[in-house]
Amino acid sequence: MAAVTPLLLLLLLSSAPSFSSGSRNAYNINGRVKIPQGLGTKGYALPGRMSNVKVLLNGGQNITFLRPDGYFSFHNIPAGTHLIEVSAIGYFFSPVRVDVSARNPGKVQAALTENRKGLSELVLEPLREEQYYEIREPFSIMSLLKSPMGLMVGFMLAVAFLMPKLVENMDPEEMRRAQEEMRSQGVPSLSSLLPGGARN
């Protein structure tokens, strides 16, 4: 059986069957994982990309790895509907439903379960890249201002410079009345609060 596999792979290269019948209702599933070039270059580097990719059948019942060219195969699989998942750090792969039929071996029946897209051949590509870290925003004056301390200073400044403006717009008579009221109530002014303010 193993001797036949390379031959099958060649067939697969020419876009033909993904399954090969073996003895006693056991089949092989052959496929390929393709990670497009260009993906994964930005962001963080992925050490040993291809060698850390795992292909899992039916929730870990069988696990296999990729050859340098991205091909993989599962041996001795019974007929039925199977689920293939690809685990690769940095990429999001949709699980793939694969039908291995006993009646017409060699027929490809595969579909992505995430978007129900049918596959004519078992070539698995990542749906998207996964970025595990937040991107740190570059320093900006806004972020400093947005921080609690920045807000505190901003509020101080606003009170110091906007409040007098508000006071200016008031009716002078009203203001005088208010000032008198304040004096009569003995509301301490800022200067009297501070040490040395007791002088006056």
Place this chain on the structure above:
Amino acid sequence: MAIRSFLILFILFFFSSLNPILSLYEDQVGLVDWHQQYLGKVKQAVFHTHKTGRKRVVVSTEENVVASLDLRQGEIFWRHVLGSNDVIDGIDIALGKYVITLSSGGSILRAWNLPDGQMVWESSLRGPKHSKSLFLVRTNLKIEKDNIVIIFSNGRLNAVSCMDGEVLWEKDFEGESLKVQQVIQPPGSNLIYVVGFASSSLFEMYQINALNGELLKHESAAFSGGFLGEVSPVFSETVVALDSTGLILLTISFQNGKISFHQMPISNLVKDSFGPAKIIPSSVIGIFAIKMNAVTIVIRVKDESKLEVVEKTNHETSISDALSISEGQQAFALVQHASHEIHLRVKLAHNWDDNLLKESVKMDQHRGLVHKVYINNYIRTDKSYGFRALIVMEDHSLLLLQQGEIVWSREDGLASIIDVTTSELPVERDGVSVAKVEHNLFEWLKGHMLKLKGTLMLASPQDIAAIQSMRLKNSEKSKMTRDHNGFRKLLIVLTRAGKLFALHTGDGHIVWSHLLQSLQKSKVCQHPIGLNLYKWQVPHHHAMDENPSVLVIGKCGPSSDAPGALSFVDTYTGKELSSLSLVHSVAQVIPLPYTDSTEQCLHLLIDADKHAHLYPKTPEAISIFEREFSNIYWYSVEDDNGIIKGHALRGKCTGEVADEVCFDTRELWSIVFPSESEKIIATVTRKLNEVVHTQAKVIADQEVMYKYISRNLLFVATVALKGSVEIGSVTPEESWLVAYLIDTVTGRILHQVTHHGSQGPVHAVFSENWVVYHYFNLKAQRYEMSVIEIYDQSRADNKDVWKLVLGKHNLTSPISLYSRPDVITKSQSYFFTHSVKAIAVTSTTKGITSKQLLIGTIGDQVLALDKRFLDPRRTVNPTQAEKEEGIIPLTDPLPIIPQSYVTHALRVEGLRGIITVPAKLESTTLVFAHGVDLFFTQLAPSRTYDSLTDDFNYALLLITIVALLAAIFVTWTLSERKELQENWR
């Protein structure tokens, strides 16, 4: 008015600035999390030191790991974890550049590139029949520049090319009863000998041409005494075996195709022989070892029939495989154990009397005995041979010895954790000295100045590196005392080797480790198995001076009625306080919520005969227990029969030996699932120590729903018998999954739901009043997750405030589980992309913080998923009120946000379990995920709303305060001047 609107604006601005930060930045990796990589107990090791360049050792382990290690430091170059049913049978290095692994009962052969671990080729081998015997034979045979590797598996002999994995030739051994014992390939010849036993007394020998698989000779000879166990090859055409009684040694030689037997009773060799012996196979020419009870006897074979005992020892002895060091010379190592030391001897195969090397190495006795030894040689500067030995210890650790010293060691026992618990660290006693504070203050200021520089983008690359290393090497986090936030704890883990480790949560270093006496192989207990860890003594309040301790429960042997063993271990010092060998078995352990005056927790151990045994065995504990006698209920699950039973206590044990702490039990109820249609595949309950903050849930329209919170709820999932097999072999019509919620005191089924066309495996988690479970939907061919929330209707009319004021509510009415609870359930299902290995839920001290599900995916990552995504009240178009409440619009699939992987870009290879422990700080929970790797981190499901984050900039705060003060003084002088002017006017 203007001021008020300004304030509102300000507040809005303030809150919008607190943007939700879901995950961490790349430079925060390692601040609160740590990741450790392990391998498991080494089964086989092959050195690769021939060429210049990096020296490596390739190992395969019992955790199904194949890895390449740096021989200098023991670091992992690369590592692959194979599937759990793809057990590695053998490894070898071929062509000097490929690692060959044979796995899955000899049916899969893979080659990995030695430098980087990339798989090069994979071959599937099949044979005519299933057989246990497996051999991977190292050869130096060459066919046109290609090396071949000879594999015997499943009754077929294969020769495989090392270049591309092609099978060059194959030869079947169809003989019905033939049990192949050895495949021998004499070095320097093109012959292969396959020897084995047929029926019980026939010895068979096949001679095969290694180049083309042609059968050259086939001989067989009968031996009336029969054979026992394994054979050991001593010469290329001679093997040693035992007769069926195990008392007579047989030397079988098949030189020139003629089979001849020579018998030698063991009693002739050893005066005081003790019963049947066992052969320890070795590959050393002319030498083999037998073991009788605890005595190891090394025997040398001279010529054909002459056997000579060269060593007889009571010490545990391990013999390495042969290592050919030069033309025709073979060396091997012998390791013997003597209390605190191990003695390593390296000898030449044909010269027993002289040692090439003799070393004694001091060994920590908590590593146990030496289980395996592998040797490798190097040439010293003076052209003589030096040897290094790789040894595997009883606690599964791996050590490299060279020149009488341990060069490196790996604690690979941590790859197989059975159970985890936590313990607090000691309270800090005396304050630190003043000098230290000052030093710290200066460092502290300097650090914050650097941080400020970083924030303002003024830092040079060196500064950035300094900031990063400063953050990682925060001495605070690995301190050996309790901290205010409860982040520093000890993780107590029990490994399969029967060793207990204490890991510090700060940086993961091993605080202490202890090989438990009760879980060591002894005369009474041949196959001890560790089961569980429980908190035995958690001192607080009045027993503050006591050290906390844990209870380790184990049993002898895998059978259900094997006697149990207990150990009590102090978690501060790691000392075993006491250990007990029990007379009864341990089927179930129930930690009771009662403690005695020394804060020892009461535990009830149920044995296989359904008797309950109380620990600790003190009169005080018994009196506490008798008070609560009628309030103790438990349940048991019999997966095989499909029965769940509820139990209660009846009275003191009758008959047998009068034992104060033994109690009889009675069966209260039982639920029998129809065995022809349903099979229990998962049962889950709430965590015992979970805290629920509020029983009521206020929903959008000011309504109140009361959560049905009971500690006695059990979630059970059953599948149709056909659905209990693996995915791919059933159709949706013949498979269904039923989920039950069962009250374990009354046995009442509170809720039941059937998912047609679904099957297991089911992973579930139960918390508060909800359960979330994960299963496979065959119709949609996708994984699904469902949530069931259970609410108490009987208290639903308590929402009228007037009723509460007038006392007309039923809140004080006694709640009894015997009255039929009036509950309603809400449920919803969603699609989930990945297969799942484990599910856990975050837990916090007071249960106020919202929850996150921690999902261990098939890719060995841990995903944090907010519980709000699994809310049965989600609808496609939530109303405004519902949106305000925080209900997310319904989507079929659950979102997988890469930033919410708590393991970020790491994998916890071979993930088995996720444990969450609350920190003292309400917002934070500690997460520990274990498998072959260990991973620990802190999580804040609703962000750290109750403390400042680590990157809080104190320097900026100081500067702000200074600026404010300056502003105050400026305005003061200004106002003073203005007042003066006004006075002058």
